[in-house]
Amino acid sequence: MDYFLTEQQKTIKALARRIAEERILPVRAELDEKEEFPWDIVKELAAADMFRVFVPEQYDGLGGGCLDLCLVTEELSRICSGVAVTYAASALGCMTLMEYGTEEQKRRFLPDIAAGKKLGAFAITEPTAGSDASNIKTTAEKVAGGYLLNGTKQFITNGGEAEIYTVIALTDKTKGARGASAIIVEKGTEGFTFGKKEKKMGIRTSATRELVFRNCLVPEENLLGKPGLGFVQAMRLFDKSRPGIGAQAVGLAQGALEAATDYAQERVQFDQPLITLPVVQQMLAEMAIQTEAARALVYAAARYVDSGAKDVTESSATAKVFASDAAMKVTIEAVQICGGAGYMRDYPVEKMMRDAKILQIYEGTNQILRNAIAVNLRKRKARTA
């Protein structure tokens, strides 16, 4: 299939693939086993300008859009989904800044993100606010000299490792979600510490950690956009970032499909390679269909975001849901084809299957996203009625 990528996009994709194959593949099992943050890989990605891909040119980036980010994420995820999410989460951590930040704020933070010297992270989830994201409790009280943050953020990707955090907190707790604001908090700010480091089923090389704010004073100039718009900003952010999760799913499914195909070709039972068995052929073909359909949908959704369209909620959700469900199915089938070997940690597909599950959960569970799609269907019906 030809997706008519630009020359620059082809270059980006090819280099991301090379990094993944030459630098990530040799260490992926070890990174997973030790649950170690992939700093060496992050440095490789930085040296190759991968963190510049999603940053505008005037802040030392390459000015790529959602699709460019998706291409890198997909290629990294084809080899290791944990590395892919680490990379993509840095983009997530500065997308609100890119969208709503002032010129001064962008100059202050983006060049270091683009150079990969600093990682970004985005923090909205709390113990009481998962799918019910508006139910956050962390406060950012306006005081002399800035905002005083108190509260705990949970399950934060790149937590502890990132330097620049976009935190959604209540600047006006009487207004609930309408009192939320997006504020940048830098690592090392007094009163900002890290809590529990989570032990996960999959994507184990990525860091998932609690952020703890205790009378943490953040300067007023770290507020992104207008106070009270934080929740809306976060929802718009996810509308644009979800194709990235889809891309992570596509890469993962692709990796699993390739691993299963290789195994089916090599493994001989009943005097013939597994791949000559019609039942295995049917399974592999279905996996290939799921993967390619997911890719087409993700690229289309990413291009729609890049077109500047405002109504991207439904297309992004559609791509994320379909691709993540596809990745789950494909990785389960990959383990099945590899049989006993597939269940063992010496083979990559068991890790892929573990890595896939989170894709149906984070950045909006697939159930919540189906709700969002259904809401749009009803709205459309209401408009035409």
Add this chain to the structure above:
Amino acid sequence: MNIVVCLKQVPGTTEVKIDPNTNTLIRQGIENIINPFDTYALEEAVRLKEKHGGKVTVITMGPPQADAALREAISLGADEAVLLSDRAFAGADTWATANTLAKAIFKLGKTDLIICGRQTIDGDTGQVGPEMAEMLNIPFVAYVSKIEEIKENYLRVSRMVEDGHEVIETNLPAVITVAKEINVPRLPSLRGIMKSKSAGIATWGIKELGVDANAVGLAGSSTQVIKFFFPQRVSKAEVLTGDAAAQVDKLIDKLKEANLI
């Protein structure tokens, strides 16, 4: 510090096929790559530049498509590139190649260090580096595995010898060839690739180098490849029969016959 890296574009495979009629490499259908040993030379040059400043110039002698190898070198950190390409250069042996490269380096002007890979994976001679040093009348060190110190007019390196390492001091300019132990070459960067696509690459022929056509290429070569052949593998097996004792006797006789015992 001005560093020159000499590199060669080679077929990206170790299964080189030879055209039996012309005794030359069959290049069709084979992807060309930078000679892997040369990538260590380039990486070391770029690291020296990053540490001490200056510039890295890559040169290669080859057909016009060797331009791709030079662009790749630019994506990996080289600043400038020169392609030595001329019909008259074709068919060069190591001497003629070294002569052409040496002329180009002379033309480049002030050079502090020339780095080459220890050998190519297609020719495998390892001769061009030392020959070039002779022609330029400057010191030469082979199999360098570490650059210990470099400053104005002074270089100290560690080089690999059969049973250990030698530390060698020398004046600059000098030619060194490097072993793969010296570093791990980086991957290109996106900015580097973009820069390499639009980079201007000079092409020099005999006119630009001011050399006689008889001093380069096949005409300037003192050796010629007459024939390529693969050593024939002959394996003869003989099965000894009889009971164990008889087999042992026969075996001993055979080994004696072959002067092995």
